[in-house]
Amino acid sequence: MNNAEQIVKETVQHWRENLNRLNWYLCLESDVRRYFFHSPKSDVEKRVRWALYDLVADALEKGQVGLGKDGINWDAERKPIQFAVIHHSGTNPNISISCLSAMGLLRLYTPVYLNQKEYPEAYGQPIYSHHWRDNEQVFYAYHWLIRPDGTMERLLEDHQIGWHCGSWTINCASVGICLAGNYSSKEPTSSALRSLNKLFKTYPTVKAVPHRAVNRRIQCPGSWSATESCNHHDGDH
Numbered sequence: 680m681n682n683a684e685q686i687v688k689e690t691v692q693h694w695r696e697n698l699n700r701l702n703w704y705l706c707l708e709s710d711v712r713r714y715f716f717h718s719p720k721s722d723v724e725k726r727v728r729w730a731l732y733d734l735v736a737d738a739l740e741k742g743q744v745g746l747g748k749d750g751i752n753w754d755a756e757r758k759p760i761q762f763a764v765i766h767h768s769g770t771n772p773n774i775s776i777s778c779l780s781a782m783g784l785l786r787l788y789t790p791v792y793l794n795q796k797e798y799p800e801a802y803g804q805p806i807y808s809h810h811w812r813d814n815e816q817v818f819y820a821y822h823w824l825i826r827p828d829g830t831m832e833r834l835l836e837d838h839q840i841g842w843h844c845g846s847w848t849i850n851c852a853s854v855g856i857c858l859a860g861n862y863s864s865k866e867p868t869s870s871a872l873r874s875l876n877k878l879f880k881t882y883p884t885v886k887a888v889p890h891r892a893v894n895r896r897i898q899c900p901g902s903w904s905a906t907e908s909c910n911h912h913d914g915d916h
């Protein structure tokens with residue numbers, strides 16, 4: 680076993696031993712910060728990150744992650760929907776929805792629960808999303824997922840706030856639509872774009888914006904013209 684494999688194995692083992700504790704993210708804080716608060720700095724970090732996504736996805740499915748059964752109602756500030764923010768997952772297009780839930784938990788929820796200064800009411804508490812599906816708590820960032828073959832899957836309900844775009848104000852007033860796959864350097868399939876249009880027609884008063892228009896430091900969902908693909912349905916956006 681080489682050094683990288685050893686690090687992956689030991690880290691996964693350490694997480695497996697702690698993940699069912701209600702304060703697992705405090706026990707594992709240094710790892711959480713190292714692997715999920717910024718992009719991986721090395722190939723080893725990338726491998727550990729994905730091994731942990733897989734571990735946490737599996738543990739979420741089996742109800743083996745320590746989570747709150749009750750807690751803050753993060754949806755209390757939901758506003759009428761004004762925007763549909765378009766994302767890509769930046770991953771393999773076949774990524775499982777439990778892996779997307781694990782990614783949301785580790786990259787979106789832990790930074791809030793570890794931030795004593797800005798979220799004193801959440802800090803140190805068992806993590807709680809207020810979002811449930813089939814009796815399991817879920818941490819999806821998006822309301823909809825579209826696969827390359829055009830299949831659409833609902834992840835969050837519209838009355839729920841998805842933590843998808845980095846701006847709480849816009850999260851409160853938007854739905855997040857994610858194209859599964861990485862479209863940094865290629866266009867989504869025509870089937871995916873057809874579904875995106877079809878979906879968008881179900882939100883007739885809503886303006887479509889690519890994620891990169893909300894946060895100009897990022898490329899999501901790639902450089903293809905996401906809004907052109909969405910806003911032409913009635914020509915008045």
Ligand SMILES: [Zn+2]
Binds near residue numbers: 900
């Ligand atoms: Zn995005």
